[in-house]
Amino acid sequence: MMRNVTTKRLNGRLRTIRGLVVAASLLAGPSVVSSAVIAYGQEVAGQQAVDLKSDVLQWVDELDADSLSKRKAAERALIDAGPAALEFLPKSKPGISIEAVERLSRVRKTLMQQRTESETESDAIRVMLDDVSTLGDALEAISRDSGVEFDHDADVSLAIDPVATPLSFWHAVDLVLDQANLDINFYAGDESTLKLVSRDPERPSRVDSAAYAGVYRIEPTAVTSRRSLNNPTLSGLNISIEIAWQPRVTPIGLTLPIAQLSGELDDGEKLKPQESGETIDVATNSDIAFSEFFLPMQLPAGQPGKIESLSGLIRALLPGKKQTFEMPLSNVGEKTLIDSMTVEIESLRPNGPLHEVRVGIELKDADRSLESHRHWIFENEVHVLRKDGSRADHLGYEVYRQTAAGVGIGYLFDLGDTAGESKLIYRSPTAVVPSEVSFVIQDILLP
Structure with a gap:
């Protein structure tokens, strides 16, 4: 053979x-x-x-x-x-x-599918902190292994203990931040940068507060109980959750099936979810690597002091590797296929002093990614490269077509008389793969 x-x-x-x-x-x-x-x-x-x-x-x-x-x-x-x-x-x-x-x-x-799964699995990176001694060393090691940068004003000479075993991204970050007495301001970062800030003196350990599952970090932040005296069916226990994902791996269509939620109380009783629907939908954004939601649970009958364990399931579509499409604006009607994604310049036409470039994007096996969760495709990088090498960013866009497998988007550019000699640069994940991971949160104190 x-x-x-x-x-x-x-x-x-x-x-x-x-x-x-x-x-x-x-x-x-x-x-x-x-x-x-x-x-x-x-x-x-x-x-x-x-x-x-x-x-x-x-x-x-x-x-x-x-x-x-x-x-x-x-x-x-x-x-x-x-x-x-x-x-x-x-x-x-x-x-x-x-x-x-x-x-x-x-x-x-x-x-x-195999290639996309491999790419998304590799996105759940492992960080090595075996050869670090300072905060500067540790943050550099995390950036080296993950591609995520850190913006901070902390003393980089602060002592950090090395760890011999590989760690998930968030576990590594939390271990370092606990030792450096730092926290994260998600709103001040971006898709690939985390802003580190001084920690509130009352803030408990990040490692002890969180659960880690795949690319996710899950932390309960508040528990509120409600007892309705004249309508007991309205009684309940809501657990506020902060979920963070590894920057640069923004999940699409993040949901938690309510039927999969279950808990164990310290008095031996079970904690069950309320009958409030089938799933919890969690909003995601590529520029802010976290979101907040609450878990609707039934009010316990006794007087438990804490939830010993709370388990559930996270479902999402994870994006594959980003690829770059380069298409001359003169090639109207020509399609470019990379992996599962096809991009086509459908038309180029004047729009007042500007030019409108109509782009059709189709994704084979899109699953739910282009239905109610299509916002990710509008966040993709799009610009025009002029003949002289200068870059023209789009000045706005309008969606003119939406289907289960694709969208049509008209982008406005100021191109002058160079439109016919310019190229459209479109950068996007070219495949998505379903992801499902279990999580367990332990020791949640009750009011």
């Missing part, structure tokens, strides 16, 4: 390079060894790409094989090859059967 031939060929090269490395180490020292190893790595990577392309094209041909078992095996082999095979999949293949077209479509959809 092709795999065996490839493996033998690469093993032969490996033995040859190993021999060269040993000889080089005897004659010229470690620097030559390093160069040889790097060169070998580059050669192997290039050869693997060539071999993968050859395999992918062969498997695509076998999607139309005479034998059903061979067709199924080819589809499975393409999926097992993983997202790296996507760049070698043909967009279409003339002359193949309808069944082969359907199999190729399934393969592409599965591999794109």
Whole structure:
């Protein structure tokens, strides 16, 4: 088989390079060894790409094989090859059967889903604080591993204890802020920057107050109980919650199913949700990495002192990696496809002294992301690059079409007489993937 031939060929090269490395180490020292190893790595990577392309094209041909078992095996082999095979999949293949077209479509959809899931999983980064000793070191390490910056006026020489094990983003941030006596002002930051401020003296430990789940940090901030004497059905216990997500990973359509909420009280009784609907919808915004809501629970019958544990489920669509679309404004009607997203300049026309650029955006397998939760697409970066290299930001937009799978947006630009020689730059996540994580909050004091 092709795999065996490839493996033998690469093993032969490996033995040859190993021999060269040993000889080089005897004659010229470690620097030559390093160069040889790097060169070998580059050669192997290039050869693997060539071999993968050859395999992918062969498997695509076998999607139309005479034998059903061979067709199924080819589809499975393409999926097992993983997202790296996507760049070698043909967009279409003339002359193949309808069944082969359907199999190729399934393969592409599965591999794109795998790639998006991989990207969103990698967004739930792990932070290493094993080699830090000061606040400056710790914040630099978090920025290095997450891409999130910190705006602050604190003393960077403050001592911070190192941590040997990898931490989630929010756990790492909270450990550092607890030691530095700092807190976060979410309203003063932006999509990739957190503003650090001095902590209120009465503020409890951030680590002890929060639960961590995936890219989220969940913290109860207040508990209010209400007993209605003339209509007991109106009695209840509301738990105010602050939920933060890792900056640069803004969830889409964040919801909590009420039926999944449950709690344990310190008197041994269960805490149940009120019958107030099916889900709790949480508003999200890319510039502010947190939101607030409350959990509607039934009023306990006894006199418990605290909720020992409160569990639930967070559902959302997480955006995949952002990609950049570059399209000449002169190419009206030409579509550009990246991953699951298609962007088209539908028209370019004068609008008084300005120009209106009408852009159509379609997202395959959009799920709920372009229904009631489509606000994220209006926050995408859009500008025009003029011929001289200068940038023109849009002066406003109007939505002229909305469907379950796409939108049409008209952007206004001041382009003068350079419109026909300019390019539209559109930057957006090109896929979304459903995400579901459980959380448990412990030791919530009751009034």
